[in-house]
Amino acid sequence: MRQISCEHCPLRRKSLFRAFEDDELAFMEGFKAGELTVDRGSHLMIEGAPSPQIFTVLEGMGLRYKTLENGRRQVINFLLPGDLVGLQAGLLGEMKHSVQATSEMRLCVFNRSDLWALYRKQPSLAYDVTWIAAAEEHFLGETVATLGQRDATQRVAWALLKIYSRLSDLGIGQGPRVPMPYRQQDLADALGLSLVHTNKTLAKLRSRKLAEWNDGELHISDVEKLADLAMTDTEEPARRPLL
Template identity: 55%
Template sequence: MTTACQACPLRKKPLFQQMSDDELVFMQKFKKGELSVQAGTTILLEGAASPQLFTVLRGQGLRYKTLEDGRRQVVNFVFAGDFLGLQSALMGEMKHTTEATTDMVLCVFDRNELWNLFRTHPGRGYDLTFLGATEEHFLGDALATLGQREAIERVAWALMRMWRRAEGLGLTGSGTAPLPWKQQDLADAVGLSLVHTNKTLARLKREGIAVWQDGRLALPNRARLAEIAMYDDGDIVQRPLF
C-alpha cells in the first residue's frame, strides 16, 4: 500500500521542516508511486540517465564513485529522507552510483515534472536548491577531512555525522544507531585502508568512546567523540523533506 504524503512518517521526525497544506497536495500529485528494492540493488548508476527521482522512505544505502581500475570512493551514506537522482535530472546523467545497503522503500517522482515544480511552486524549488547547497557543504567538509585530519579524527567525524543523522530520524532512542554498512565502506569514505580503519575503531572502543558492532553504533562518550572530530554537536539543523 502506497503511503500518502499527508501520512508520511518522516514528516514527524525532528530533522525535517514542516510543509504547508498546499505543498502536501502538490507533492501527492508529483509522487507517482513507491518502489521496494532489496539490499545490494543499484538504484542509480553512474554515467546513466534516470527518468525517475526518489526520496528514501525507509532503509539505508551508499553513494559512491568508481575509477576505471575499479577503485571506489564512497561519497556519502544514504538515510531516510534523502532525495536521489537530481544530478541526472539537471545534468543528463548520474555522476555517482547509489546502492541499497538494506532493503529500501523509495517514493518515486517523474523527473519530467521537475520544471513544473520550479514554475508553479517556487518554494519547493528553493527547497531543492537548499538540498543542493547542503550537499555542497558536506562535500567541502569531507574534502577538508580527507586532506587535513588524522585517521582518528576522520573516523570520529564520520561516526558523529552518521549518529546525528540517525538522531534526527528518531533512530537513537535505544541508545544505539543503525549502521548497517561494512568497515570497508567507512574506510572508503574517509580515505583509509581497511586495516587502519579497523585499528582506529578498536582504539575508540578500547577508550570507551564509540562502539560499532553488529550493525549498531553506541557512543559511551559522545562528548569526547565530538571533540576528537572537531564537530559542533549542537541543535539539529532542520532541512526540507522532498
C-alpha cells in the same frame, strides 16, 4: 505493500522536517509517482546511466559512490531517510556516481520530467530543492576538509559522529545506539583509509570507550568526547525540507 500518502508520511511527523503548506501538500500528492522497494545490495542508479526518476528515501539506508578507472571506489556519502536521490541525473542528464542500497530501502518515486513543473508552480518547493543541494555542497566541503586535514582517528570519529547524529535527529535508534548497516570497507572507502587501518582505528575508539560498531549497530558512549577527538562541535539539528 500499501503506498503511503504524502499527508500521512511518517517522516513528516518528525520535527526535523519543515511542514508543508496545504497547496504544497496537494502538489506533492500529484508529484509523487509511486514507491519503490529495493533489496540490500541492489543498485538504484549506475554511474554514467540516465535516470528518468528521482527519489526520496523513506526507509532504509544506502550509499553513493564513484568508481575510478583502476577499479578503486570512493564512497561520497551515506544515504539516510529523508535524503533526495538522483537530482544530479535530473539536471545533468546522467548520473556521475552510483547509488547502492546497504539495507532494504523504501523510496518515494518522482518523475524527472515533472521536476520542471515543481519549479514553475511551487517556488517554495523549488527553494527546498536548492536548500538540499546547498546542504549537500556544504557536507562535501566538510568531507574534503576531513580527508585533507584530519588524521585517521579523527576521520573515523568524525564520520561515526555524523552518522550517529543524523540518525538520532531522525529518531532512529534507541538512546546511544543506532542501526548502521554498512561494512568497514564502506567506511574505509569514504575516508580514504585501508580496511586494516580502519579496523585498527575502530578498535582504538572501542578501547577508549568512545564508540563501538558491531553487528550492524553503532554505540556512541560519549558524544562530546568523540566530537572533541574529531575536532568538531555538536550542533542542534537545523530544520530541513523534505520532498
